[in-house]
Amino acid sequence: MKQSGLFVVFLLLCFDRRSSGSHPKPSCRYPPSQWCRSLEIAIECRVQKQCMEVNATGPNKSVPPVSVTLYYESLCPACRVFISQQLFPTWTILHDIMTVTLVPYGNAKELPSANSPFTCQHGEPECRGNMIEACIIHLTGHSAFQIIHCMESAADVLNAVQPCLQLYAPSVSWSTVDSCVKGGLGNQLMRDNAAMTRALNPAHTHVPWVTFNGEYTEENEDKAMSSLFHLVCQLYKGVKPPACTGAPVRLNRGFC
Template sequence: MKLSVLFVVFLLLCVHRRSSGSHPKPSCRYPPSQWCRSLEIAIECRVQKQCMELNAIRANQSVPPVSVTLYYESLCPACRAFISQQLFPTWTMLQDIMTVTLVPYGNAKELPSGNSPFTCQHGEPECRGNLIEACIIHLTGHSAFQIINCMESAVDVLNAAQPCLQLYTRSVSWSTVESCVKGDLGYQLMHANAAMTRALNPAHTHVPWVTFNGVKH
């Protein structure tokens, strides 16, 4: 039941985002994270049925959360829009029943040798972006998704990395991230992301690529 509710809300977000592009003043005045805060808001945003279903399953904490894994690229326009407009708002509202794993790699290629061990669809800047985000995800734990969303929502993803990190966490310094990016840890993280992406079955054909509980839908 939890997975079906997650799909309903996820699809609802997709429809809401698409429709809002053609209507400058949508009827709902609240962000997705507030839709189920009260009955009045749910009615105004036309999600009362989904909120009732969501509240019904929240009481059952013994049910494991739905695992959502996103395979993406840091500079891919479609990936950036998907993260900031669909996946992050969904997670914000449903993080108590869903977990999100981010795998920055996508259509990159791992080379057997050479000074640059990876090539990326959008060039060297994207390889650096993937590496920075892999290090941030590894180092910052629960704050990682907020930082990545901040970066992917910015005009310049790479230049946003340091201020986004400082905005959402005080426990990890930018110098620690840079050490990861320049050292063996960064390479190990990217190699692991490459292996996860290659292991997809069916193999990914585009990005963003999303699996629910390990299964492509």
């Protein structure tokens, strides 16, 4: 089950009000952004009624979401701005009608050396950042985008890894990610990303490089850089959600 960004805010307000009264704040292992991810989590966090209500008013499941794929580099300034100012805010509000795939590789190159199999545009730290993010995507699933946004919007991407991981995926230890980076899995994930990047048609000439439903056009790229939110609303083929139309959203606070 999925929830809107507004619903997360609503839940936070709701339980904040509960904590000030006679009802204790619910204890669960998951952050609010994941409360409606599954029925099991909703039950554990005591929000199943609210999640079911939101799910019932969600978008038509028969209409495919807009597929957004970002080819990027972990230390590319333009990529970091796009992730923090366009992609993540848009996904936060419109994740019911869009999916995001992250491919950290960009302008990197594969080398024949076994000790240093990749070279990156912004040096060795970027190669490490790319591989860390590839491992995080592989290991943390639903939380990956939140972790990577946390890293990319921080002052220092690499120093932010462990606190961002602890914040959004506390069940995944840093040692697990570090083992992926230092072992064969990390190299394989980067080779996979290299293959995906080489397969782009037309071939990428810069990053960030964004495709929509598997296709790239300069027109869509220009729109994405200026207002990704409006572009996703435009490309979605189903009934537009209230966020796209500007219609007011009424939240039932009766169960607080």
